[in-house]
Structures are given as C-alpha cells and as structure tokens.
C-alpha cells in the first residue's frame with residue numbers, strides 16, 4: 001500500500017510512496033513552506049481499495065453475516 005501527501009494550502013502533492021517517507025516529506029514541507037507549522041488543510045491518501053470500489057467484497061461480507069445469523073438462530077432453537 002502506498003501513501004500520498006496533499007497540502008491544501010499550497011497544492012503540494014507527493015507521488016505514491018511509503019508511509020514513513022510521506023511523513024518525512026510532510027515535516028519538510030511544514031518547515032520550508034509553512035515556517036514549521038501544519039497547514040490548515042492537509043490530507044493523506046492511500047491507494048488501498050475502498051469497499052465501495054469492489055462490490056464483490058461487500059457481497060462476501062454480507063454472505064458471512066447471513067451465515068452467522070443462520071447459525072445463531074439454529075443454535076438458539078435447538
């Protein structure tokens with residue numbers, strides 16, 4: 001998984017890199033562009049898939065949930 005840092009105050013955006021590297025770039029950016037302070041708007045973005053991007057994962061989680069519910073109902077009536 002890779003991370004990217006975006007500064008909302010001055011449109012600085014890194015390439016995809018490791019989490020530790022992104023933290024380093026962020027601190028350097030604070031020192032050089034914002035006199036050591038954190039900007040008002042900044043964010044980290046990861047390139048990990050969100051569940052909404054992959055509906056098959058959501059279906060899988062639902063199926064597991066339904067199976068667990070069936071087992072629980074079966075257990076409580078026997």
Ligand SMILES: [Zn+2]
Nearest residue numbers: 007009010033
């Ligand atoms: Zn900035």
